[in-house]
Amino acid sequence: QTVVTQxxxxxxxxxxxxxxxxxxxxxxxxxxxxPNWFQQKPGQAPRALIYSTSNKHxxxxxxxxxxxxxxxxxxxxxxxQPEDEAEYYCLLYYGGAQLVFGGGTKLTVL
Amino acid sequence: QITLKESxxxxxxxxxxxxxxxxxxxxxxxxxxxxxxxxxxPPGKALEWLALIYWNDDKRYSPSLKxxxxxxxxxxxxxxxxxxxxxxxxxxxxxxxxxLSGYDLAGYWGQGTLVTVSS
Numbered sequence: 001q002t003v004v005t006q007x008x009x010x011x012x013x014x015x016x017x018x019x020x021x022x023x024x025x026x027x028x029x030x031x032x033x034x035p036n037w038f039q040q041k042p043g044q045a046p047r048a049l050i051y052s053t054s055n056k057h058x059x060x061x062x063x064x065x066x067x068x069x070x071x072x073x074x075x076x077x078x079x080x081q082p083e084d085e086a087e088y089y090c091l092l093y094y095g096g097a098q099l100v101f102g103g104g105t106k107l108t109v110l
Numbered sequence: 111q112i113t114l115k116e117s118x119x120x121x122x123x124x125x126x127x128x129x130x131x132x133x134x135x136x137x138x139x140x141x142x143x144x145x146x147x148x149x150x151x152p153p154g155k156a157l158e159w160l161a162l163i164y165w166n167d168d169k170r171y172s173p174s175l176k177x178x179x180x181x182x183x184x185x186x187x188x189x190x191x192x193x194x195x196x197x198x199x200x201x202x203x204x205x206x207x208x209x210l211s212g213y214d215l216a217g218y219w220g221q222g223t224l225v226t227v228s229s
Binding site for chain 1: 147149156157158159162170172173174206212213214215216217218219220221222
């Protein structure tokens with residue numbers, strides 16, 4: 001069974017920079033996994049931020065960026081705002097259109 | 111404006127079959143590259159992808175739940191239906207539907223519907 005792993009929790013200071021990662025149990029994450037990233041705040045549906053590694057939606061703030069880093073998908077927040085405190089999920093596409101979410105990263109802004 | 115909304119029972123009994131409907135607007139499920147997927151989230155836990163149906167009626171399921179899931183579409187009604195058989199209390203979750211377009215795997219989400227499995 002394929003497992004996608006994210007950091008369970010991270011803490012960042014307001015105005016700081018933080019990178020969240022997303023790893024696959026099958027090996028290095030490449031662009032062919034089309035990593036997507038989502039933000040979820042308590043009591044809300046997830047909101048899409050990044051698709052296909054680094055593409056932003058029209059509503060995605062400029063401080064969010066996606067990349068590949070050391071065999072993982074990465075989401076970087078630069079100039080973190082208090083409202084960025086949330087759970088973040090990655091989603092990877094596997095051959096045959098199987099999709100697997102990561103376990104989520106709880107980001108605290110403190 | 112793209113919107114999706116999930117509907118269905120809020121309470122089902124163990125062993126029953128769950129039927130959820132996703133009604134959407136602002137896009138067509140007959141457009142090449144477009145799909146609608148179902149995702150669930152148990153209380154306090156992570157998201158879990160369940161199933162996906164494409165514009166060409168190609169269907170994909172989570173391997174761990176494949177035997178219990180069926181996804182269908184009614185393009186004329188702008189609806190996608192998910193059925194899950196043999197419900198168990200561990201299936202208690204908020205169920206979401208979302209639109210897929212190319213490798214934008216879930217750009218638009220419904221608000222979700224909480225389904226509780228209890229006798």
